[in-house]
Amino acid sequence: GAGVSQTPSNKVTEKGKYVELRCDPISGHTALYWYRQSLGQGPEFLIYFQGTGAADDSGLPNDRFFAVRPEGSVSTLKIQRTERGDSAVYLCASSFQGQGGYEQYFGPGTRLTVT
């Protein structure tokens, strides 16, 4: 079946602009995660959805970052007033259930570059 998909694959934006990154999880997976990965680092947890609700958003770095999952499937990560430090690969993952005990399937990521 289809895996996790993310769009766009690459996004270049100017400092101060608004961006939206989309994630389509595997059908039937109730848990969805967003991570950010910088070069030479492991994925950094941002937010976790169980169904439609954000079960844990403690990893969001500040209030410029926001994510939604209105119908419990597709999720959008929104970044306002982008800064150069936001440049990274944004990874989305889904799993059958949440709470970290289940295998996570990752999408290919969106490479965000803020100029």
Add this chain to the structure above:
Amino acid sequence: RKEVEQDPGPFNVPEGATVAFNCTYSNSASQSFFWYRQDCRKEPKLLMSVYSSGNEDGRFTAQLNRASQYISLLIRDSKLSDSATYLCVVTPGDKIIFGKGTRLHILP
């Protein structure tokens, strides 16, 4: 102490050698442990879960030491295709924490 720490890399080992990675964690409440593999410019993929009794999958063996709070990954008879970054994952409660990763280069 960082929540998850991995051996600094890169590891450069000849084909056929055995290589071991360690990962230490600080939160004793951690329940689930995993090793993920990440190829260059690709997404992470689950390599194996780590069980309390230790587990083996072909050339790969994972072990957990709760008393000392570390997990390990052993790769025997390494292949060129094993070249990748290996990420350990620890889940204290509902949190999911990835290590920084250890890069492995298998040399022909």
